[in-house]
Amino acid sequence: MGVSTHVLRAWESRYNLLDPVRSPGGYRLYGTDDERRVREVLALREQGVSAMEAARQVLAAERAGAAAAMGALADGDLPADVGQSARDTMRADPPVLVAQLLDAVTALDEDRAHAVLDTAFLDRSVESAIVDVLVPFFVRVGEMWELGRIGIAQEHFASSLVRRRLGALSLTWGIGTGPVAVLACPPGEFHDIILLGFGVLLGRAGWRIRYLGPDTPVASLASAADLTRPDAVVLASRRPSGFRAHAPALRRLAQAHPLWLAGRGTTPRVLEEIGAMHLGPDLVADVALLTAAARDRRRAREESHEAAHEESGASADSEPRS
Structure with a gap:
């Protein structure tokens, strides 16, 4: 794959990108999932994406796919004649994402909530993810709290979850010469x-x-x-x-x-x-x-x-x- 052992170990320790097993002699053995992740990171690197961001995107897409698969199993498999592009559109549709995020927050399920957010920010622009997903989501959280359908714990959990995600997007606020x-x-x-x-x-x-x-x-x-x-x-x-x-x-x-x-x-x-x-x-x-x-x-x-x-x-x- 054209990646040195030093780089592989760095990606493993810094980004949790790889999950090798140890041979009886103590050597790292990488599986097919590890190889796929490395190839996807390399492809993103060729597009000018940093190693850290590329690893985050690869792992986020993997989590999103796992969450979607779990949701399909829970709700019943989608019809066989529904193509992959239609499945992707359904996963990225804002009302679906809002509903999935509400379910995850209600259950205080952080992994599932992050998977939904990953899908929102990977499959849509940042502007669309905020305007079409996060804003309606918080409107619904407020309505559900007023109706007594969720408690203070869920509201605080939702705020903390999204605050961390938005905080990562605020790191360049002081850069530039704009207004x-x-x-x-x-x-x-x-x-x-x-x-x-x-x-x-x-x-x-x-x-x-x-x-x-x-x-x-x-x-x-x-x-x-x-x-x-x-x-x-x-x-x-x-x-x-x-x-x-x-x-x-x-x-x-x-x-x-x-x-x-x-x-x-x-x-x-x-x-x-x-x-x-x-x-x-x-x-x-x-x-x-x-x-x-x-x-x-x-x-x-x-x-x-x-x-x-x-x-x-x-x-x-x-x-x-x-």
């Missing part, structure tokens, strides 16, 4: 997963993210905004009271920085009291809206600076010379 966004939830608001997902989408659109997270004091948010001079401050809450309880401070913040409110707590009355702008439930459209607004603000600043420079030059030319 800056400060993201937070007001005091008393602890549900920030959708805001975190929005941060991932912004980051993939070139934004640099300063994520303050849940239960952020408004004074701390204002200090962060003054320090970073962001192109957008996004504050999310599920309840209007999360905003209205801090209306005077948020009004001052909106006068100093471009403040956008998001979540179910964003009512017309709240927007009027605070003087902020509104982000709706369509996360992809919101990314485009913030990006356009940041571009317009920067263009306006540049034009203002140019006008001031021209005025200064004109004033200098009009001064009498001695």
Whole structure:
């Protein structure tokens, strides 16, 4: 396969990619599954994927396939005339993925939940996985909790599971020269997963993210905004009271920085009291809206600076010379 023993051992120890057995003499013996994984990693490496990411993708696809097979056995085998492409489409269909994820979370089955997430992120774009799978999933989790169909344990399990997955996608938030966004939830608001997902989408659109997270004091948010001079401050809450309880401070913040409110707590009355702008439930459209607004603000600043420079030059030319 053209891979040295040293590399094979590194992939085994670092990524758990291989599972060899020992011969009576103590030598490693690799099986057909090991060979297949190595070949798949090498194929991804040729496409420019790092060894770590390639190993993750290979193992994720394997887990997803195992989970799908278990689901088929539990529900009865699919008809023989259903082709492989149709099976793959069914596995990657967002409503199916949401249902599978809910089942896994209800059972507190971490391996199965990760397998479903692997399928979502491997078979779909990151944007689609977040917008079409994770957002509807958390809406359903909230509904099921309110109806008493799941408990606090399942809700916390779901949040922890997805937070870790989204956290891995946030590692490049501080890189680049794009616009800056400060993201937070007001005091008393602890549900920030959708805001975190929005941060991932912004980051993939070139934004640099300063994520303050849940239960952020408004004074701390204002200090962060003054320090970073962001192109957008996004504050999310599920309840209007999360905003209205801090209306005077948020009004001052909106006068100093471009403040956008998001979540179910964003009512017309709240927007009027605070003087902020509104982000709706369509996360992809919101990314485009913030990006356009940041571009317009920067263009306006540049034009203002140019006008001031021209005025200064004109004033200098009009001064009498001695």
